[in-house]
Amino acid sequence: MTSTLVELTRDLVSIPSHDDAAVAGDFLEGWLRRETDADVTRDDAGNVIARKGTGAETLALVGHHDVVEPAPSQVADGSDDTEATEYVVDERDGRLYGRGTADMKGALAAALLAFREADPAGELVFASFVGEEVGGVGAQYAIERGFAPDYAVVGEGSTNYSGPDVTDVAVAHKGRRGSTITARGTAAHASEADAGENAIYRATAAVDRVRDLEPPSVGVTGETLEGRLTVTEIEGGSAMNVVPARCEFTVDERTVPGERAALESVADLEGIEWMVDQDLPPMRCDDDAFADAVLEAATAAQTADPELVTKPHATDAGWLSQAGTECVIYGPSEPGEAHTDDESVSIEVLERCLETYRRVAREWPTTR
Structure with a gap:
């Protein structure tokens, strides 16, 4: 055989x-x-x-x-x-x-x-x-x-x-949930930065929110299966002397059976959009x-x-x-x-x- x-x-x-x-x-x-x-x-x-x-x-x-x-x-x-x-x-x-x-x-x-x-x-x-x-x-x-x-x-x-x-x-x-989080602001010349809304600053606040989230964990057959949240990519801005109107970053989230981290809470922040790209259970x-x-x-x-x-x-x-x-x-x-x-x-x-x-x-x- x-x-x-x-x-x-x-x-x-x-x-x-x-x-x-x-x-x-x-x-x-x-x-x-x-x-x-x-x-x-x-x-x-x-x-x-x-x-x-x-x-x-x-x-x-x-x-x-x-x-x-x-x-x-x-x-x-x-x-x-x-x-x-x-x-x-x-x-x-x-x-x-x-x-x-x-x-x-x-x-x-x-x-x-x-x-x-x-x-x-x-x-x-x-x-x-x-x-x-x-x-x-x-x-x-x-x-x-x-x-x-x-x-x-x-x-x-x-x-x-x-x-x-x-x-x-x-x-x-x-499981794995992959998300894209987009921060939107208003462009302005960097010499008059107060005239705009800096999307990178908003993205930074969203990154801090992600880092503060507590990933869930569950016990299975004597082991602890732990979730995890990781910011993996970031992109934003158009020039050194321009207040950025957009900044985007991605999050790799490892999920566990029955529970999820409250990642949707980032969308409560001003100027922030949250989109799920992939969700493998x-x-x-x-x-x-x-x-x-x-x-x-x-x-x-x-x-x-x-x-x-x-x-x-x-x-x-x-x-x-x-x-x-x-x-x-x-x-x-x-x-x-x-x-x-x-x-x-x-x-x-x-x-x-x-x-x-x-x-x-x-x-x-x-x-x-």
Whole structure:
């Protein structure tokens, strides 16, 4: 089975899917139709969804087949050509190297094989979304059109969180809200500064308001998940001798389940406008039985002792959780592997994920 998992991962990783994920979607759809008797659909966004089994409750194995832009070394001809027809995939020292190995086509390959082999306890779904790397557009599209599994295992990275050589079960992660705050004033010549209203001064007051806000925190599985507010960019003014009429800055906000910082209060200041540019929701699993069941399967699939952990960044699990799906994250990617020029994944950990997905698909939902 190892060679099958490695070969399937290699096949998926070799397909470029940073600008357009259609060919990778073609591969997934074709494989599912050939290798399974599942009901396979491909929606207008490009999401690939397959269903098998019956039952009152639905479990989904979820991933995405888009990736971020590769480095030149990850393209077959070693060029900067964004129209590359193939990505490089190398195997050495027990790892597969290439764009998408860790994030997250290795996990997709494991989920495909587990889905094919499963005789599920209820309805089992395989779902691979597009557009995760640009804010979860595929997941949102599917959810808006009725995609609503009761439970989901999302194959994003959860390896080496509690310690080395262990694949943990993440039961919560932060979200991200990105905002632009614009200060408006009235231009004037700097020699007659009192004739104008200085937008930079107003922006400074707004920055102070942001810095004074208390980000919320929540306790999850013995850990504290802490929010954060960070001013990240600022731009304003037109010339050294002109009182600026406009100044703009951005705020990166890491959100936690259930609470938000009162960032909207900056708009109470004179001359200040607040606009949300991106809002990726956080995730928290509130079904202890499901989290424990996945943890039990993960423990049986490895010699280490995995734990329930949290992740610092957003995934498609946030969109699913917001829509009512109980989610956990379990996947091979390790901290620092995704989006790198030497991205890689451990073959041993891929096997571990495959075995865990098999066990969860076979045993959940349980009769409760």
